[in-house]
Amino acid sequence: MASYVALLRAINVGGSGTLPMAELKAICVATGLARVRTYIASGNVVFESAQPVATxxxxIEARLHADAGKPIGVTLRSAAEMAAVLAGNPFGEAPPNRCFAVFLDEPPPADALEGARGRVDEELRLGRREIYVRCPTGIGRSKLRIPAAQAGTARNMNTVAKLAELAAAYG
Known part of the structure; x- marks a missing residue:
């Protein structure tokens, strides 16, 4: 069995996108995933499975849609891929709470950063299936909008590091 991280889109601790983590864990267990563990209330799940990634x-998406009554996007990374995202952070010298990765299902187009709007002091770089962003004045203050990232889900580097650690421990 391989270990994976599932990142849910638009799930957070407040507002209309809330999903109790106990409920998320139960959904994942019901889909046949093993050793399911959630991490912080923002839609992060670490688990093991022998199934193909697409399956x-x-x-998970079908079960979430049935339970929540609306589609909830899920992006998956293997333990090795999550470690590679962390290692590939081009802003490694910056505080991890001021950097994040937007996780995408497909590689971002080469011109993905050209459409960015609201940019003040943010720095952006393309990854394999990620867009890396550094926000020197803080993520909460940023007005940055990246159209190519709309289908993705973002996690700060503290969260990426913890998820990489948890997924690696399953191996």
């Missing part, structure tokens, strides 16, 4: 993604 896992489809099963």
């Amino acid at each position: 896992i993604k489809a099963a």
Whole structure:
């Protein structure tokens, strides 16, 4: 069995996108995932499975849609891929709470950063299936909008590091 991280889109601790983590864990267990563990209330799940990635993604999304009554996007990364995202952070010298990765299902287009709007002091770089962003004045203050990132979900580097650690421990 391989270990994975599932990142849910638009799930957070407040507002209309809330999903109790106990409920999320139960959904994942019901889809046949093993050793399911959630991490902070923002839609992060670490688990093991022998199923193909596409099967896992489809099963989680179908179950979430049935339970929540609306589609909830899920992006998956293997333990090795999550470690590579962390290692590939081009802003490694910056505080991890001021940097984040936007996780995408597909590689971002080469011109993905050209459409960015609201940019003040943010720095952006393309990754394999991520867009890395550094916000020197803080993520909460940023007005940055990246159209190519709309289908993705973002996590700060503290969260990426913890998820990489948890997924690696399953191996």
